[in-house]
Amino acid sequence: MTPVSHSVFGFAAGFILSGITAKAKLSRRRTVILCTAGAVLPDLDAVWLVLDKEIYYGLKWFSHHAVLHSIFGVAIIALIAAILFQPKLTFHAKDSRQAFIKWMASFFVLFSGGLLHLPCDMITLPGVWEGLPIFAPFSWDRFGGWAHMPWRDFYFICFSLCTYFVFSLIWLCEYLFKKKTIIIPILAALMLSYSTYYFYNSRFTSTIAWENNQKELVGEDIYFFAKKFEKQIFRLWNMKTIF
Numbered sequence: 365m366t367p368v369s370h371s372v373f374g375f376a377a378g379f380i381l382s383g384i385t386a387k388a389k390l391s392r393r394r395t396v397i398l399c400t401a402g403a404v405l406p407d408l409d410a411v412w413l414v415l416d417k418e419i420y421y422g423l424k425w426f427s428h429h430a431v432l433h434s435i436f437g438v439a440i441i442a443l444i445a446a447i448l449f450q451p452k453l454t455f456h457a458k459d460s461r462q463a464f465i466k467w468m469a470s471f472f473v474l475f476s477g478g479l480l481h482l483p484c485d486m487i488t489l490p491g492v493w494e495g496l497p498i499f500a501p502f503s504w505d506r507f508g509g510w511a512h513m514p515w516r517d518f519y520f521i522c523f524s525l526c527t528y529f530v531f532s533l534i535w536l537c538e539y540l541f542k543k544k545t546i547i548i549p550i551l552a553a554l555m556l557s558y559s560t561y562y563f564y565n566s567r568f569t570s571t572i573a574w575e576n577n578q579k580e581l582v583g584e585d586i587y588f589f590a591k592k593f594e595k596q597i598f599r600l601w602n603m604k605t606i607f
């Protein structure tokens with residue numbers, strides 16, 4: 365899945381989780397930011413695309429879709445990120461119980477965002493890695509490819525951008541009118557349900573079938589624009605054009 369789509373899952377989940385983290389005095393804004401960041405961080409291993417393609421497309425423990433795409437890896441990233449994002453809370457945790465609870469809430473949000481990343485990648489085709497080793501380093505069995513669709517989906521990128529726009533607009537109105545409502549958490553739950561439904565019902569047997577479906581969903585203009593953009597990305601990083 366693309367970073368835009370991963371991030372929107374974290375963004376939406378952050379609003380729902382803010383109902384829980386409010387008890388730890390972690391603000392809605394911080395919860396949403398941490399959850400969005402957590403949902404994108406496992407793709408830090410995509411840095412190999414720029415540094416070393418053999419490692420990126422390889423099966424080393426630190427390649428793309430390797431240890432950082434496991435439950436253990438997600439927990440480690442969340443731990444490091446919680447220390448980096450909340451240094452004050454981390455180092456004063458012993459002094460104050462409240463600070464420690466707040467820090468734990470930050471870790472929980474980052475970890476939840478990271479966990480969301482895994483099914484989102486398992487939905488798409490397994491690629492050269494043949495899925496994700498979600499139980500690494502304890503077991504390197506790989507899982508994925510449930511929906512038989514490529515890692516980039518033009519329709520879902522458009523849907524993600526619309527979600528960002530609508531949620532931000534409502535959030536801005538709430539801020540201006542100084543009134544916090546549950547409209548966004550409700551919309552977030554609907555958005556996550558719809559996304560799950562969409563992905564589980566998207567199964568394509570070929571590139572052509574997927575491309576025709578995308579053309580139908582987003583219209584020819586957006587489709588050809590996205591196709592041009594995709595070509596540039598693939599050329600820029602010399603990526604394998606696997607379906």
Ligand SMILES: [Zn+2]
Binds near residue numbers: 365406407433481485
């Ligand atoms: Zn990923």
